[in-house]
Amino acid sequence: MPKKVLADVVVIGGGPAGMAAALGARESGAKIVFLLERGDELGGILNQCIHAGFGVQRFGEELTGPEYAGIYKDRLASSSIEVMTSTLVCEVNRDGYVKAVNRSGIWEISARSVVMAMGCRERTRDMIRIPGTRPSGVFTAGLVQYMVNVDGLLPGKEAVILGSGDIGLIVARRLELEGVRVNAVVEIRDSLSGLVRNYVQCLLDFNIPMLFSHTVTGIRGEDRVEAVKISKVDNSWRPIKGASQWMECDCLLLSVGLIPENELTQRLGIPICPESGGPYIDEKGTTEIPHIFACGNVSSVFDLVDYVSIISERTGSAAALKNPPAPVSFILECGGGVGLVVPQRIRERGEGDIFVRPATALRDGNIRFQRGERIIYEKPISICRPSEMIRIPSRGIEWPHETGKVKIEIDGEPVQGI
Amino acid sequence: MENQFRESKEIICTACPMGCHTVVERENNTLLVRGARCPRGERYVKEEADDPRRIVATTIKIQNGNIRRLPVKTSRPFPRDQIRALVQAISPLEVSAPVKRGEIIKSNLFGENIDLVATRDVPLKDKKKITHY
Ligand SMILES: Cc1cc2nc3c(=O)[nH]c(=O)nc-3n(C[C@H](O)[C@H](O)[C@H](O)COP(=O)(O)OP(=O)(O)OC[C@H]3O[C@@H](n4cnc5c(N)ncnc54)[C@H](O)[C@@H]3O)c2cc1C
Ligand code: SF4
Numbered sequence A: 001m002p003k004k005v006l007a008d009v010v011v012i013g014g015g016p017a018g019m020a021a022a023l024g025a026r027e028s029g030a031k032i033v034f035l036l037e038r039g040d041e042l043g044g045i046l047n048q049c050i051h052a053g054f055g056v057q058r059f060g061e062e063l064t065g066p067e068y069a070g071i072y073k074d075r076l077a078s079s080s081i082e083v084m085t086s087t088l089v090c091e092v093n094r095d096g097y098v099k100a101v102n103r104s105g106i107w108e109i110s111a112r113s114v115v116m117a118m119g120c121r122e123r124t125r126d127m128i129r130i131p132g133t134r135p136s137g138v139f140t141a142g143l144v145q146y147m148v149n150v151d152g153l154l155p156g157k158e159a160v161i162l163g164s165g166d167i168g169l170i171v172a173r174r175l176e177l178e179g180v181r182v183n184a185v186v187e188i189r190d191s192l193s194g195l196v197r198n199y200v201q202c203l204l205d206f207n208i209p210m211l212f213s214h215t216v217t218g219i220r221g222e223d224r225v226e227a228v229k230i231s232k233v234d235n236s237w238r239p240i241k242g243a244s245q246w247m248e249c250d251c252l253l254l255s256v257g258l259i260p261e262n263e264l265t266q267r268l269g270i271p272i273c274p275e276s277g278g279p280y281i282d283e284k285g286t287t288e289i290p291h292i293f294a295c296g297n298v299s300s301v302f303d304l305v306d307y308v309s310i311i312s313e314r315t316g317s318a319a320a321l322k323n324p325p326a327p328v329s330f331i332l333e334c335g336g337g338v339g340l341v342v343p344q345r346i347r348e349r350g351e352g353d354i355f356v357r358p359a360t361a362l363r364d365g366n367i368r369f370q371r372g373e374r375i376i377y378e379k380p381i382s383i384c385r386p387s388e389m390i391r392i393p394s395r396g397i398e399w400p401h402e403t404g405k406v407k408i409e410i411d412g413e414p415v416q417g418i
Numbered sequence B: 001m002e003n004q005f006r007e008s009k010e011i012i013c014t015a016c017p018m019g020c021h022t023v024v025e026r027e028n029n030t031l032l033v034r035g036a037r038c039p040r041g042e043r044y045v046k047e048e049a050d051d052p053r054r055i056v057a058t059t060i061k062i063q064n065g066n067i068r069r070l071p072v073k074t075s076r077p078f079p080r081d082q083i084r085a086l087v088q089a090i091s092p093l094e095v096s097a098p099v100k101r102g103e104i105i106k107s108n109l110f111g112e113n114i115d116l117v118a119t120r121d122v123p124l125k126d127k128k129k130i131t132h133y
Helices: A016-027 A044-048 A065-077 A141-151 A166-177 A196-206 A263-267 A305-320 B039-050 B080-090
Strands: A003-012 A033-036 A052-054 A082-084 A088-092 A097-102 A105-116 A120-122 A138-140 A158-162 A181-186 A214-220 A227-233 A239-248 A251-254 A258-260 A292-294 A330-334 A338-342 A353-358 A362-371 A374-384 A390-393 A404-414 B006-012 B021-027 B030-034 B057-063 B069-074 B094-096 B104-106 B116-118
Touching: A003 A016, A003 A305, A016 A033, A016 A044, A016 A065, A016 A105, A016 A305, A033 A097, A044 A065, A044 A141, A052 A065, A065 A305, A088 A263, A105 A305, A120 A141, A138 A141, A141 A166, A141 A251, A141 B069, A158 A166, A158 A214, A166 A181, A166 A196, A166 B080, A181 A214, A181 A239, A196 B006, A214 A239, A292 A305, A305 A353, A330 A338, A338 A404, A353 A404, A374 A390, A374 A404, B006 B039, B021 B039, B030 B039, B057 B080
Parallel strands: A003 A033, A003 A105, A033 A082, A105 A292, A138 A251, A158 A181, A158 A251, A330 A404, B057 B094
Antiparallel strands: A088 A097, A097 A105, A120 A258, A214 A227, A227 A239, A338 A353, A353 A390, A362 A374, A362 A404, B006 B021, B021 B030, B057 B069, B069 B116, B104 B116
């Protein structure tokens, strides 16, 4: 027999987003709040990110991932929120019915509001179609981070990393410190994907070579990876004939992007924004279904956990309230130079923040919001990179009386290399 | 015997996201910075040229806990050029649960007056729970 319970708010996923949302809901008056996490403990991705670099915005000091998570775990422990770990949510329906399973059986929780905070997962070899044999030794970078930092296991002796995003850079340093040689970090773009700081402190500090405009086009080895084929690419990322070489290694790590984990959301029929990979949301995290919310990496991949906590607390508060949301006033659209924007819907003018991810690295440019012919926000930017979202407080925008579509654009000079 | 000492080094400033490419020249005992766009960056680059330091984070073995590795970090930035030696020196360390976040695992690393601290709580192993992934 399933255990049936009632709740005001159910939060799915116990990473930084879910933890902040649950606390936000409780503080805004929700009486019964459930926080459901499939892993053995709360913290999400933070548990494996042992490096320092979290909390500068939120707490004014540089914390490691586990320290940042620890602060929220302590807050939850002294709250009356029902935390259930080792609990997998397998179904959510439009009425706010949540079905979960754990060692004590099946749970059916009927909630007034549901907050989706499932985070994201890594893209794999199949998604980028690297040809060659299928030996062991091909990993995603985040998985290796978990193996090394949580389980104390190493992926091999000599690695090549594909992708210069922050996860790849951070893992490169971690491997070097554990005695695994990183032969190269290979990047298909002509500029760095991650932060310059990580390039300096993770690659330069350890003399790890960085190859721009290159990609991996082959894997050799029967049981185990023996070498990978590294090819130079042209401007449209096509491998150039004859410009390739084999590089020996016994493992290949892929740091080729993250995808918000939205199977539960999609099964509800909630539309997914093609740019962000998450559901369309408003400034409070409301999806197209008014009592279903989304926050954190499930709505869009965030680079700073501080922002995730701030937004998610707000989302949790909104989920606690009983009144229906105001109508949508503005729809934000990505124009030139913009990779994604979140939220995509604005109901109340001047509330919360808008996050814009640039499509490419640019310097000495401008970011602009336009409603029809009218510019409602404009700001010069000295530099922007896809690795860092631009945060724009909504109250800094001159929202017009007339509602409708707002287009966001970024222009500037392209940055090459670092 | 460094009477006429002259050296130049390329340093990328990481004090802000701009990432200015600077060149630092050392003439005798003074440092000259070219390419920094602001005074804060200049200060940062001088420090980076003289005494580069980083917060070091790694893990050590933990017994009787619900996890196998305890994440640790240096309490303050540690000299960059000794990071590998530091990690090697602390890798044989072993502690036993329970451990609290912020607990000092080893003090005064390499005589630098910097401590190694635990970055998370590890309670005693809960026999009912099995950790695997
Ligand atoms: C390698 C790396 C380095 C980073 N470095 C930094 C940094 O230096 N500074 C910084 O500020 N930020 C950094 N970040 C970003 C930051 O960690 C993330 O933005 C943040 O963790 C996102 O939080 P989240 O709660 O949305 O997702 P997650 O942390 O992924 O949490 C989602 C949780 O939901 C659970 N879940 C999913 N589906 C279900 C289900 N069906 N049922 C139950 N539970 C479920 C998952 O198990 C997981 O615990 C880094 C991220 C990575 C990966
Ligand atoms: S010099 Fe100034 S502007 Fe340039 S990266 Fe350093 S802090 Fe930023």
